[in-house]
Amino acid sequence: MGQASSCGHPSIEQDFFAAAxxxxxxxxxxxxxRDPGVIRRTTVYDRASALHIAAANGHDEMLSMLxxxxxxxxALNRHKQTPLMAAAMRGKIACVEKLLRAGANILxxxxxxxxxxxxxxxxxxxxxxxxxxxxxxxSNPVAESWGFARFVNVRDAxxxxxxxxxxxxxxxxxxxxxxxxxxxxxxxTGDHGYPxxxxxxxxxxVGCLDCTRxxxxxxxxxxxxxxxxxxxxxxxxxxxHIACAALLNPTSAEPVVWPSQLKFxxxxxxxTKFLLEKALVEANRKREKKIMKxxxxxxxxxxxxxxxxxxxxxxxxxxxxxxxxxxxACTIEVRDCGHQMxxxxxxxxxxxxxxxxxxxxxxxxxxxxxxxxxxxxxxxxSNTQENLDKESSPRLKxxxxxxxxxxxxxxxxxxxxxxxGSFGNMSSRGSGSIxxxxxxxxxxx
Numbered sequence: 001m002g003q004a005s006s007c008g009h010p011s012i013e014q015d016f017f018a019a020a021x022x023x024x025x026x027x028x029x030x031x032x033x034r035d036p037g038v039i040r041r042t043t044v045y046d047r048a049s050a051l052h053i054a055a056a057n058g059h060d061e062m063l064s065m066l067x068x069x070x071x072x073x074x075a076l077n078r079h080k081q082t083p084l085m086a087a088a089m090r091g092k093i094a095c096v097e098k099l100l101r102a103g104a105n106i107l108x109x110x111x112x113x114x115x116x117x118x119x120x121x122x123x124x125x126x127x128x129x130x131x132x133x134x135x136x137x138x139s140n141p142v143a144e145s146w147g148f149a150r151f152v153n154v155r156d157a158x159x160x161x162x163x164x165x166x167x168x169x170x171x172x173x174x175x176x177x178x179x180x181x182x183x184x185x186x187x188x189t190g191d192h193g194y195p196x197x198x199x200x201x202x203x204x205x206v207g208c209l210d211c212t213r214x215x216x217x218x219x220x221x222x223x224x225x226x227x228x229x230x231x232x233x234x235x236x237x238x239x240x241h242i243a244c245a246a247l248l249n250p251t252s253a254e255p256v257v258w259p260s261q262l263k264f265x266x267x268x269x270x271x272t273k274f275l276l277e278k279a280l281v282e283a284n285r286k287r288e289k290k291i292m293k294x295x296x297x298x299x300x301x302x303x304x305x306x307x308x309x310x311x312x313x314x315x316x317x318x319x320x321x322x323x324x325x326x327x328x329a330c331t332i333e334v335r336d337c338g339h340q341m342x343x344x345x346x347x348x349x350x351x352x353x354x355x356x357x358x359x360x361x362x363x364x365x366x367x368x369x370x371x372x373x374x375x376x377x378x379x380x381x382s383n384t385q386e387n388l389d390k391e392s393s394p395r396l397k398x399x400x401x402x403x404x405x406x407x408x409x410x411x412x413x414x415x416x417x418x419x420x421g422s423f424g425n426m427s428s429r430g431s432g433s434i435x436x437x438x439x440x441x442x443x444x445x
Contacts, residue, residue: 200222
């Protein structure tokens with residue numbers, strides 16, 4: 001930021017701005033005692049105040065002193081940017097939190113791009129600043145009157161939401177935070193009904209696999225066109241992002257998405273949510289590996305050892321297997337009726353269709369055994385971490401294979417033939433939201 005002063009005594013103002021930039025707190029206090037009005041002056045070119053300079057450089061103590069002496073956290077520079085925007089651009093979380101506590105307005109728009117502090121935090125990939133602003137928005141009186149959902153999806157001068165900017169810059173962690181807070185995954189930059197870019201188009205443009213996975217796992221439409229009539233798959237191909245194009249290919253297996261029904265299940269505790277998210281990731285991992293194997297390279301299947309099958313049979317009998325798939329241990333329990341199933345089957349039960357924001361939400365899922373509505377899911381108490389670790393052993397898998405040849409399905413599940421089809425196709429409907437990018441080829445992150 002420019003250090004020349006706009007008016008008054010150049011030497012005093014230059015010393016004051018330099019003290020704010022280099023965090024010389026005592027020097028700044030001495031200058032303020034000599035000339036208290038210097039705190040309201042700005043630099044010549046940027047029209048930046050000392051608040052802007054301290055916030056951009058992350059000097060929270062200097063910022064606190066300036067806010068105490070000049071209670072104006074929303075001072076504007078040449079581009080109508082506030083100190084909160086300056087701190088969000090640079091990722092200075094301490095200054096962001098201090099400005100928010102001082103009552104900084106989170107709905108100020110700059111004159112250059114029409115962006116808010118939320119846009120800048122998402123654009124520059126500062127997930128901690130993004131989270132702090134979103135948390136403040138829940139209790140901020142301005143966002144409260146404007147609406148939190150509207151604030152999360154606020155548009156800049158070109159129609160881009162914070163989610164668009166995060167996808168454009170390849171900020172997967174920011175995309176995840178915004179989607180968790182209610183960002184619209186299929187929002188378009190077009191206005192008045194005209195098509196525009198979706199976050200998936202922008203992720204395909206930069207070839208970011210992590211962003212593509214995250215958006216697909218939240219229900220992004222692979223067939224939605226932009227203003228040129230192109231789908232994300234075509235954009236990825238033109239820019240030679242082969243791995244992204246493979247996931248975006250409309251002919252490939254449709255991704256498994258986070259069930260819209262589960263968003264409305266009351267009191268979904270963190271442990272249960274973790275198990276369901278893990279099941280979704282594993283299903284999408286299988287889908288991605290199958291797609292990449294076909295398009296990018298060939299993977300040799302590991303030879304499964306058959307040794308020790310008899311020894312592990314007793315271990316398998318100690319674990320209560322899911323009565324739907326007879327393959328994995330029961331980890332999820334329906335609170336009211338007490339019926340248990342594995343996380344994969346619980347996820348598939350709620351994944352018959354992709355969530356569509358344009359239509360009404362589907363009814364809550366029902367228990368496949370007693371047909372009662374599922375109001376609460378909890379972790380099954382009978383399954384310890386030791387049992388879950390045993391489940392992944394090769395010997396147990398071999399024993400389980402022999403058990404499946406002998407076992408029969410539960411008669412309680414005969415009323416869900418369509419659901420059984422979904423369970424059988426679990427590994428072919430994924431999207432891969434949190435798979436490591438090093439597993440596959442990525443031309444551009």
